[in-house]
Amino acid sequence: MSVLESRAPRTTRLPLTLVRAGDAPHRAGKAVDARIHCSVCNLREVCLPGGLPGAEQALFDGLVYTRKRVKRGESLYRVGTAFDSLHAVRSGFFKSRMVLADGRDQVTGFHMAGEVLGMDGICTEFHTTDIVALEDSEVCVIPYARLAEPGLQRQLQKVMSRELVRDQGVMMLLGTMRAEERLAAFLLNLSQRFVARGYAPDEFHLRMTRDEIGSYLGLSLETVSRLFSRFHDGGLIAVQQKHIRILDIPALKAVLGREAN
Amino acid sequence: MSVLESRAPRTTRLPLTLVRAGDAPHRAGKAVDARIHCSVCNLREVCLPGGLPGAEQALFDGLVYTRKRVKRGESLYRVGTAFDSLHAVRSGFFKSRMVLADGRDQVTGFHMAGEVLGMDGICTEFHTTDIVALEDSEVCVIPYARLAEPGLQRQLQKVMSRELVRDQGVMMLLGTMRAEERLAAFLLNLSQRFVARGYAPDEFHLRMTRDEIGSYLGLSLETVSRLFSRFHDGGLIAVQQKHIRILDIPALKAVLGREAN
DNA sequence: CGTACCTTTGATAGAGTTCAAGAACGGTGG
DNA sequence: CCACCGTTCTTGAACTCTATCAAAGGTACG
Secondary structure: OOOOOOOHHHHHOOOOOOOOOOOOOOOOOOOOOOOOOHHHOOOOOOOOOOOOOHHHHHHHOOOOOEEEEEOOOOEEEOOOOEOOEEEEEEEOOEEEEEEOOOOOEEEEEEEOOOOEEOHHHOOOOEOOOEEEEOOOEEEEEEEHHHOOOHHHHHHHHHHHHHHHHHHHHHHHHHHHOOHHHHHHHHHHHHHHHHHHOOOOOOEEEOOOOHHHHHHHHOOOHHHHHHHHHHHHHOOOEEEEOOEEEEOOHHHHHHHOOOOOO | OOOOOOOHHHHHOOOOOOOOOOOOOOOOOOOOOOOOOHHHOOOOOOOOOOOOOHHHHHHHOOOOOEEEEEOOOOEEEOOOOEOOEEEEEEEOEEEEEEEOOOOOEEEEEEEEOOOEEOHHHOOOOEOOOEEEEOOOEEEEEEEHHHOOOHHHHHHHHHHHHHHHHHHHHHHHHHHHOOHHHHHHHHHHHHHHHHHHOOOOOOEEEOOOOHHHHHHHHOOOHHHHHHHHHHHHHOOOEEEEOOEEEEOOHHHHHHHOOOOOO
C-alpha cells in the first residue's frame, strides 16, 4: 500500500493553484480590467512591491495595465525575442530554459506566483531564455520603460539582487552537492516558497516532470526518480507521482550538511 | 622540453596587470586623488558606465570619491558584512566565494578590472559572499545611496542583468557540461574577457590555483590538472604552471559542442 | 478508452573523485 | 646568490557515484 492514503485530496486541494480565497476572480474570456492595482493584490508581498511600506506600494498601481494568459506548454517568450517588459507571475507555474549550441538544454529555474521574470533581457534588450508555462497561467505585464520612478527602480534592483543570490545558491548546489543533497535542497526550497505564499510547507503537487527536475539539478531523470523512491522508503517524504508530502523536514535538512556519508 | 620556451616573457609581460600605458599612475602610499572621473578612466567601457554615450558617462564622475587597496589574500568584504557600496575593480584580480553550512566552499566567480562587485548585497543590505584578492588589487568604491539618478540606476540594472545572464551560463556549464567542456569554456571565457580589455586573447597568467578553478567548475583539482595536461598534449594550449597560451582557439571551441564525442 | 508520455526499477558502464606520492615552483632568509 | 620549506601541481591506481541502456508499469490527456 502506498504511503499516500486515498486519492481524494489530490483533486480537492491543489496548493499550486495560487489564487486564494478572497481573490477577485477573473472573468475568463473577458478582457482583463484595465485598472490593476498592485497595492490590493494578495501577492504584493511576494512580488515586485514586496517589503515596501503600503504608501510606496501604491507607486506600482499605475504600472500594470495588461495581463496575459499563457496556456500549459506555451511559452511566454523565447530566446532572442525583443525585451520590453518584465512579467510577474499572477497564477500558474513556469520553467525557464536555456539551449546550448549543440541542442542540449537545461532548465534554469521554476517560477511560481509573485516571481518576476525577464530581467535577463535588460542588458541586451533580448531575452536569453525561454519561459514555458507548466500549467495554464497568467502574468502581469510590467513595461520596463514605465519603471522610471527612482523608488521603483530601487525596488527592481532589490528583486534582481535577490535573483543573483538565488543563482549563487544554485551554483553551490550544482557545484558542490551530491545528488541526494540536491534533491533535498530542491524540495526544501519549494517548501519554503509555498510557505511564503501562505500554503502548507509539507504537501504539494509538482508541476514539472522528473526530467525537468533532473535537468534543473544537473541529474538524469532516472536518478531523480530513484532518489524520490529512496526518500520515500526512508520515510522522509511520501511520493506518488507528482504528489509530494514531506514527512520529516528536519531529516531532509539533515541530508544537506552531511557531506560524505 | 616544455612547450613554453624560455621563462623571460613571464616577468616582462603580465597581461593580468590591467593598468595600461597611458594610465595616470597612482602615487603608492599617498592618499588617492579625491576627484576620480569615470569619464576619463580607461576602463570605462568595460565598467559600470560601459556603453553609455560620453555625455552620460560624465554622470558617473561625481560618484567615486574613494579607492581602496586590497592585498593579495585579503578580502574586500565578507559574508554577513553590511552592504553600502558597490565596488568596481580598478586593477588586480578577485575571486568570490560562498561557504556552505558544513564548511564546504565554492568559488562562485573570478573578477577582473572593470567588473562590478557587491550587487548581491542590495536585496538584504548584507553581503552573501566573500570577495578575496588573488593579487594586490585596487577597487573604486561606489556608494549605493549615491546612485540615485534614474540614468545611473538604469545602467546599474544593465550591469546586474548582465550578471544574471552570466550566472545562467555558469548554471549551464555546471549542469550540462562534461569536465573537458567546462575547462574549455572557462579558458575561452577568460580569453574573451582579456580581449575586451585590450589584451591578447591567447596568452595569460592564471591568478588562481587549480583548486580554485576546480571549485568554480565543480571539479576536483586533480581533474583540472589532468585536463590541462590533456589539452597541452593535444596541442590545444601550452601550459606551464599558471602560464597559459592558447594555441588553437577553434579546436577549443570544438571541445564545446561535441556532446558525447 | 486508447495511446503517448511519464515514471520506476534493474543492470552495466564510464566519468570523475579520492587517496597517495613525488615533482616543480616561489618566496624567504642566511 | 643559493638552499630550504611550504604550497601548488602532476600523475597513477582504485573506487564510487551517477549516467546510460533497457524494459515494464502507470497516468493522464485527448
